[in-house]
Amino acid sequence: GQNIDQPTEMTATEGAIVQINCTYQTSGFNGLFWYQQHAGEAPTFLSYNVLDGLEEKGRFSSFLSRSKGYSYLLLKELQMKDSASYLCAVREGTGGFKTIFGAGTRLFVKA
Amino acid sequence: GAVVSQHPSRVICKSGTSVKIECRSLDFQATTMFWYRQFPKKSLMLMATSNEGSKATYEQGVEKDKFLINHASLTLSTLTVTSAHPEDSSFYICSARPHSPEEQYFGPGTRLTVT
Numbered sequence: 150g151q152n153i154d155q156p157t158e159m160t161a162t163e164g165a166i167v168q169i170n171c172t173y174q175t176s177g178f179n180g181l182f183w184y185q186q187h188a189g190e191a192p193t194f195l196s197y198n199v200l201d202g203l204e205e206k207g208r209f210s211s212f213l214s215r216s217k218g219y220s221y222l223l224l225k226e227l228q229m230k231d232s233a234s235y236l237c238a239v240r241e242g243t244g245g246f247k248t249i250f251g252a253g254t255r256l257f258v259k260a
Numbered sequence: 261g262a263v264v265s266q267h268p269s270r271v272i273c274k275s276g277t278s279v280k281i282e283c284r285s286l287d288f289q290a291t292t293m294f295w296y297r298q299f300p301k302k303s304l305m306l307m308a309t310s311n312e313g314s315k316a317t318y319e320q321g322v323e324k325d326k327f328l329i330n331h332a333s334l335t336l337s338t339l340t341v342t343s344a345h346p347e348d349s350s351f352y353i354c355s356a357r358p359h360s361p362e363e364q365y366f367g368p369g370t371r372l373t374v375t
Contacts, residue, residue, distance in 0.1 A: 182363075191353050191366040192304070236303055246357075247294065247317075248364065252303040 153251035155237050160257045161227055169222045169254045171237030179242035183211050183222045186234045186253065195222065195235075224256075232258045262288050264356045266367035273344055274375055280340045281370045283354030289334035290356035294364065295327075298351045310337045344374040 152174045161167040173181070180199040184192035198204055198213035198220060210223040222235055234253040240246055263286040273279050283293055292311055296304040308329050310316045316329035328340040337356075341348055351371050357364040 189351075191369045193366070194363055197363065234303075246292070247306060247309050248355075249306060250296075250304045255301075 153237055153239055153249065155235075155251045155254045157252070158255045158257070160259060161224075163227055163229060163258055163260050165227050166223065166225050167227060167256065169224075169235050169237075169256070171220045171222070171251060173218050173220070173237070173239045173251075175218075175239050175241060175249075177242035178215060178239065179246060180240040181211075181213055181220050182236075182238040182240070182248065183209075183220075184236040184238060184250075186236055188234075192236055227258050229258050229260070232256060262286075262356075262358065262365040264290075264354065264365045264367040266352075266354055266370050268370060269368060270371045270373075272373045272375060275345055276343055278340055278342045279344055279372060280338055281352055281354075281372075283337045283339070283356065283367050285335045285356040285358075285365070288356075288358045290337075290358060291334065292357045293331060293337040294355045294357070295329060295337075295339050296353045296355070298353060298369075300351075304353060307339075341372065344372075346374045348372065349374045 155171045183195040186192040196211035203212045208225045213220045234255050236253045237251040238248045240248045265284045267282045295307045298304050307322045308316045308318045310331040312331045318324045331337040353369040355364040355366045
């Protein structure tokens with residue numbers, strides 16, 4: 150089965166940098182996703198990593214180490230609107246490529 | 261970007277009735293659709309994987325006779341909650357994946373309240 154761990158909550162200051170970690174255990178790894186979800190809304194796609202290394206997209210970067218079962222999402226130049234839940238999700242390579250979500254990290258950005 | 265719609269966005273029903281939720285991919289064909297439920301301040305829990313023209317694959321602990329899934333076409337999947345109970349009240353979200361495996365697109369969700 151799968152096990153995905155990420156911190157429950159984090160707080161950071163506007164303009165700062167925050168790193169949200171995610172560790173996972175899975176059979177048949179086929180990619181790791183990060184999603185942003187505001188309360189009462191559906192998740193929106195942020196990033197996708199399938200190979201080791203860093204993927205940068207604007208203020209957001211995502212890192213993956215498959216051998217360590219580890220990923221992080223890096224948010225730079227934090228803005229108040231970045232206050233949301235950030236979901237780490239792992240796709241299995243078998244059984245229809247289903248994606249399993251972690252419990253999410255609630256990020257609070259303060260002025 | 262790709263758009264996925266869900267209907268209805270909110271529904272209130274009485275215990276014992278059935279509710280159907282539709283998930284449509286508006287500008288792409290979705291070979292696979294996924295149904296999730298989410299409790300307040302919790303993450304998404306995968307309920308089932310739906311492939312067009314075949315039976316859905318349910319996750320462990322999800323009753324297939326209670327949560328009926330029909331994926332009749334490449335753009336439409338439906339979830340029917342049968343004989344609804346108050347504990348079925350939740351936020352139900354579908355997602356659709358085009359042929360490319362990299363990304364899945366989420367619908368806006370349906371908030372179900374069973375009284």
